Amino acid sequence: MNRIVALEGLSTGSTQLSAGSRVVPLPDLPLHLEFRPLSNCAEIRAAWSDLASRALEPNPFFEPDIALAAAQHLVAFRDAAAILVWQGAEGSPARRLMGFLPCLPNNRLFGPDALTVLADPRLFNGAPLLDRLQADEVLDAILTRKPARRGLALREIDLDGPFAQALQRAGERLGLPIRRERTAAPRPLHKAEPTDTTALKQALAREGKLTLVEAGPRSDIRDAIEIVLALEASGPRARAGNATLQDTREVGFVRAMTRGLARIRQCRTGLLMLGERPIAGAIILGKAQRGWLYVSTQDEAYAAFEPERLLLALMQQATPARQILRRSGQSLSGAAPIAIGGFTVSARPEHSPKHLALRARDALRRGGFRLRRAAAGE
Numbered sequence: 001m002n003r004i005v006a007l008e009g010l011s012t013g014s015t016q017l018s019a020g021s022r023v024v025p026l027p028d029l030p031l032h033l034e035f036r037p038l039s040n041c042a043e044i045r046a047a048w049s050d051l052a053s054r055a056l057e058p059n060p061f062f063e064p065d066i067a068l069a070a071a072q073h074l075v076a077f078r079d080a081a082a083i084l085v086w087q088g089a090e091g092s093p094a095r096r097l098m099g100f101l102p103c104l105p106n107n108r109l110f111g112p113d114a115l116t117v118l119a120d121p122r123l124f125n126g127a128p129l130l131d132r133l134q135a136d137e138v139l140d141a142i143l144t145r146k147p148a149r150r151g152l153a154l155r156e157i158d159l160d161g162p163f164a165q166a167l168q169r170a171g172e173r174l175g176l177p178i179r180r181e182r183t184a185a186p187r188p189l190h191k192a193e194p195t196d197t198t199a200l201k202q203a204l205a206r207e208g209k210l211t212l213v214e215a216g217p218r219s220d221i222r223d224a225i226e227i228v229l230a231l232e233a234s235g236p237r238a239r240a241g242n243a244t245l246q247d248t249r250e251v252g253f254v255r256a257m258t259r260g261l262a263r264i265r266q267c268r269t270g271l272l273m274l275g276e277r278p279i280a281g282a283i284i285l286g287k288a289q290r291g292w293l294y295v296s297t298q299d300e301a302y303a304a305f306e307p308e309r310l311l312l313a314l315m316q317q318a319t320p321a322r323q324i325l326r327r328s329g330q331s332l333s334g335a336a337p338i339a340i341g342g343f344t345v346s347a348r349p350e351h352s353p354k355h356l357a358l359r360a361r362d363a364l365r366r367g368g369f370r371l372r373r374a375a376a377g378e
Contacts, residue, residue: 029088031098031141038080038102038118039071047097048129056132057163060286061123062102065260070122073253080118081105083148085138099138101128105147114151114344122253124292124327126156126342127163135163139170143345152345158329159339167343182341183328197317200310204302208275212314215269221262222255224269228281229254232297244295261285272311280307282315284324291324293332 041048045064052063060066070077085099102118117126130138142148157164159182171178204210215224229251233243244250261267266287272280282296298308316324316332323331329338 029094031137032086032090033141033145034084034086035081035147036084037071038067038077038082041071041082041084042068044084044097047095048100051097051100051129051131054132055129056135056166057127057130057158057161058286058288058290059125059127059129060261060266060292061125062100062118062127062129063266065264065266066123066257066285067102069253069256069260070120073249073256074122075249076120077118079105083142085141087134096131098131098134099128099142101142101148103148114153114346115148117152117154119155124156124294124325125158126154127158127161128154130163130166132162135166136169136173139166140174143170143174143176148345149347151347153342154344155342156327156340157342159341161338164343167345171345177346179344179346180341181344182339197310197313200306200313204274204279204305204307204310207302207305208277209273211273212311212318213271213273214315214318215271218259218262221267221269222259224271224281225255225258225267225283227271227278228269228283228295228297231278231281231299232295235297235300237297258283258285268315270311270315272307272314274302274307279305280311282308282311284315289322291319291322293324293326 041064045068048064052058067077071080080102081104083099083101083103084097085101086095087098088095104116104118117128119126128142143152154167159180164180168178168180170176201210213224215221229244232238233245235243237243238246244254258267266285268284268291270282270284271278278299279302280296280298283294284291285294286292293312296308296312298306298311312324312332320333323333323335325331325338327340329340331337
């Protein structure tokens with residue numbers, strides 16, 4: 001059984017892993033918790049990337065290239081922090097990062113409010129990174145020590161995925177109430193049958209030569225991303241003022257995170273070309289068995305031909321063994337959607353005099369009762 005040690009404040013440093021190095025697992029070493037600002041996690045990038053490569057549930061949105069780019073460019077991530085779970089003593093060559101849980105600190109003065117795991121419209125998956133071999137021990141450490149022992153709220157979770165199963169086991173093991181809530185089921189997509197794809201291709205082929213172009217080298221990916229953003233900026237999102245290129249912070253984030261992901265082959269771009277003209281584009285993030293459709297768009301002049309739908313169908317057909325998912329959990333292959341939702345982990349009731357007094361105060365406030373001030377001389 002692992003020993004768990006909670007560290008208050010920030011550590012003075014951490015062991016860095018050299019590129020391609022791996023530390024031999026030592027399950028008997030204690031687990032230490034650290035809480036640090038997300039923007040300061042660049043110092044542990046090597047250990048963080050190593051953890052991502054052995055995570056129980058892969059999640060590109062909580063890997064360094066997206067999370068650090070968000071902390072640098074986006075106001076919504078300015079106050080974000082991370083719970084880090086380390087195994088082994090600081091400075092030890094055997095030290096490893098075993099858990100990474102980005103969150104929004106709870107700065108309220110009173111009340112046992114739950115800690116909220118980082119959630120944002122740009123993050124399609126909210127599963128923390130946990131070492132796959134010791135996920136249970138890492139979760140126990142997180143849920144029983146500050147700052148998450150007062151409760152934890154998670155969003156955008158695959159409700160049937162390995163992290164959700166591990167979390168529910170932890171709740172049973174620790175006696176913590178866990179509420180599971182599924183996001184409203186999305187409307188089913190029109191399935192991209194081969195006959196539909198053929199019809200769409202034939203209709204567009206009458207307008208000119210049709211080609212699917214997927215960028216390979218990083219320089220090509222960078223150029224393809226700029227084309228996708230330009231297409232988006234010429235359509236309805238631009239008229240609504242929501243195009244990426246209309247927000248300097250947003251475009252800085254997208255460029256930084258896609259270039260970083262391209263270096264580790266986690267960014268895929270596709271362009272549908274009509275002759276020399278791009279008429280649809282898409283950016284897909286992630287690797288392994290799942291990718292996430294981050295953005296897709298089309299040339300409005302060809303909207304009647306549905307080039308965006310055709311592009312996505314062709315990209316899915318090019319990698320049939322790999323699911324491409326929308327944020328809602330819908331698969332472009334037409335397979336059953338992934339159940340996406342959230343979990344709320346409640347803290348165990350505290351019975352110390354301090355906590356009983358806080359609970360009594362909150363109950364009185366909710367009931368609208370106020371104690372009478374003592375008059376002078378009473």
